[in-house]
Amino acid sequence: xxxxxxxxxxxxxxxxxxxxxxxxxxxxxxxxxxxxxxxxxxxxxxxxxxxxxxxxxxxxxxxxxxxxxxxxxxxxxxxxxxxxxxxxxxxxxxxxxxxxxxxxxxxxxxxxxxxxxxxxxxxxxxxxxxxxxxxxxxxxxxxxxxxxxxxxxxxxxxxxxxxxxxxxxxxxxxxxxxx
Numbered sequence: 001x002x003x004x005x006x007x008x009x010x011x012x013x014x015x016x017x018x019x020x021x022x023x024x025x026x027x028x029x030x031x032x033x034x035x036x037x038x039x040x041x042x043x044x045x046x047x048x049x050x051x052x053x054x055x056x057x058x059x060x061x062x063x064x065x066x067x068x069x070x071x072x073x074x075x076x077x078x079x080x081x082x083x084x085x086x087x088x089x090x091x092x093x094x095x096x097x098x099x100x101x102x103x104x105x106x107x108x109x110x111x112x113x114x115x116x117x118x119x120x121x122x123x124x125x126x127x128x129x130x131x132x133x134x135x136x137x138x139x140x141x142x143x144x145x146x147x148x149x150x151x152x153x154x155x156x157x158x159x160x161x162x163x164x165x166x167x168x169x170x171x172x173x174x175x176x177x178x179x
Contacts, residue, residue: 001079001114002050005107008075009095010057024049030120043122046115050108065093065110066101078152080145081113084123084134090145091135092152103127113137 002024006017027045029037051061065079080090093110094101105113105126113124113135123134146166153163 002111004077004079005111008077009107010059020053024053028120037120039120039122042120043112046121047108047112050111054107059107061106061108063107065095065105065107066097076156078149079110079114080148081116081135082137084136087136090148091133092148096156102131103133
C-alpha cells in the first residue's frame with residue numbers, strides 16, 4: 001500500500017523506497033516483550049513519518065488522495081482498507097476522481113487507514129462526524145486485492161479493455177481464514 005504511493009505518486013526508485021520503508025519501520029514499536037505495543041504512539045509516529053516523507057518530496061500533508069495530479073503523475077493508484085463495520089467489503093481510496101466516492105481523505109489519512117493493523121495501530125476515522133467511518137487496515141478485507149483491482153480497472157478503463165499489468169506487493173494470502 002505504502003509502496004504503491006512511493007512508486008506511483010512520489011516516483012521513488014526501488015532503493016529510495018526501501019530506504020524510506022526502513023526509516024519508518026525503525027521508528028515504530030513492534031516488540032511486545034516490554035508490556036505490549038502502544039498503538040496510539042505507533043499511530044502518531046506513523047502519521048508524522050508519512051507527513052515528513054511527503055513533505056521531503058514536495059507534497060503537502062493535506063494533499064487529497066484524489067486531488068489534482070501533478071503533470072508527472074501517470075499512474076492510477078487504488079488502495080484498499082477494511083472498514084470496521086464490514087471487513088469483507090473493503091473501501092477503495094483512489095488517486096483519481098471517481099463518482100460515488102463519499103470519502104476524500106488526504107494521502108496520509110488513506111495510508112494510515114490501509115496500515116491500521118489492529119494489533120499495532122489505532123483504527124483511523126475518516127469522514128464528517130455524521131458519516132464517519134472507522135478503518136482497521138487492509139490486511140483483513142483486502143490482503144490480496146488482485147480481484148478488486150481487476151474490478152476497479154474495469155470500472156476505470158472499461159470492461160472490454162485488457163489489463164496489461166497489475167502490481168500487487170501483498171503477501172498473497174487469498175483471504176482471512178477466521179477473525
